Amino acid sequence: MSTDSNVGALLRDWRRRKKISQSELALQADASARHLSFVETGRSRPSRELILRLADCLEIPLRQRNTLLVSAGYAPMYQETPLEAPRLKTVREAVHRILGAHAPLPALAVDVDENIVAMNAGTELLLQEVSPHLLVPPLNVMRICLHPEGLVRQVVNAEEWRSHLIGRLYRQAIYSGRASLRRLYEEVSAYWPNASAPPGHGQDLSDTIVASIRILGLGTELQLFSTIATFGAATDITVAELSLETMHPADQRTAAAFRRAAEERAAGAGRPGQVSVIVPS
The missing domain is CATH 1.10.260.40 (lambda repressor-like DNA-binding domains)
Structure with a gap:
């Protein structure tokens, strides 16, 4: 047959x-x-x-x-365990430690569909000017970043940043073959139908080590770059599809701004380094 x-x-x-x-x-x-x-x-x-x-x-x-x-007619080999299940307690604890230790700088954990499953207080500081309707679970990184009422309206190098994020999402959709990522790509691309500037447009990157995101926030212009890590040798689908994104200051002014904002927030709310857990329904 x-x-x-x-x-x-x-x-x-x-x-x-x-x-x-x-x-x-x-x-x-x-x-x-x-x-x-x-x-x-x-x-x-x-x-x-x-x-x-x-x-x-x-x-x-x-x-x-x-x-x-x-x-091919064989039984599936890999389990998919809900992140909140007892079996993944050690994974959740590891995520919380990493995100909490990175405060006051932003850090978050994201699933395969770009939904935030956990974020630290530094991320909340970065998102405090984003429209509230984008911050209702499930929170989606691409919508929060690229929606006209999202973080993009604060981004100085917006064309470059949009191009980077949309290109990254396109590659993820093609590589994974996931229809949900394809739909998300089509949705966020439609936010800016006339945005066609190539990466690096309007910015001289010749003297930079890594390309940074320039965002107006916390009373100054923040310059950040990000790193993404995954769990190596994962045998559970949920864990294998989990990504940890940490943002780092590209200059001392940015580091000082987050440190100052975190200290002010802790003094008022008493929750330095807190990790907010969000499990999409």
């Missing part, structure tokens, strides 16, 4: 996304190019072990590995 509409077609699609030839992939996966060709065209059913080897070579996300296994 032909499986061309199932696992073979899926594997072929992933291989083409990665721009790898059949012979190259077969060599990496310790398989024959002829057998891989038969798998992709539905003339041969791959073993469970071959699917997993191919998935490793193609760096396919865990959720999509389950899809491949099911399409």
Whole structure:
């Protein structure tokens, strides 16, 4: 029976996304190019072990590995545990420690659909001028950043920043194949239909080490750059799809502004370094 509409077609699609030839992939996966060709065209059913080897070579996300296994008639291998479940207590604690330790600077944890699952007090400081209707759970990073009533209205290098975020979201949507990310990309792109400036427009980056975001906030112009980390060797889909984004000051003025704002807030509310947990419904 032909499986061309199932696992073979899926594997072929992933291989083409990665721009790898059949012979190259077969060599990496310790398989024959002829057998891989038969798998992709539905003339041969791959073993469970071959699917997993191919998935490793193609760096396919865990959720999509389950899809491949099911399409080939095998049971899924990876669990998807709700973040609030007892099983993920140690993961939640690790997230809270990282986000809390990064205060007073912004840090947040984001799921595969760009929804915020946790953020620290520094992030709340950064978002305090964002329209309240964008801060109703589930909070979505792309909507908060790119909506005309969101953070973008405070961003000095807005064209460059929009281009970066929309480009990043597009790549995520294509790479993951998730329809939800494709819809999110179409939504946020429509916020600025005439925005077509290339990255770096209007800014000389020749003397910079990393490109920074310039935001008007906390009584000054803040300059920040971000880093994104994931959990290595995760075997649970929820954990594998979790990203931790930390923002860092690009100058001393920005660091001092966050430190001062956090001290003033702590004096009034008594909650320095607090992590706010948001679990999307």
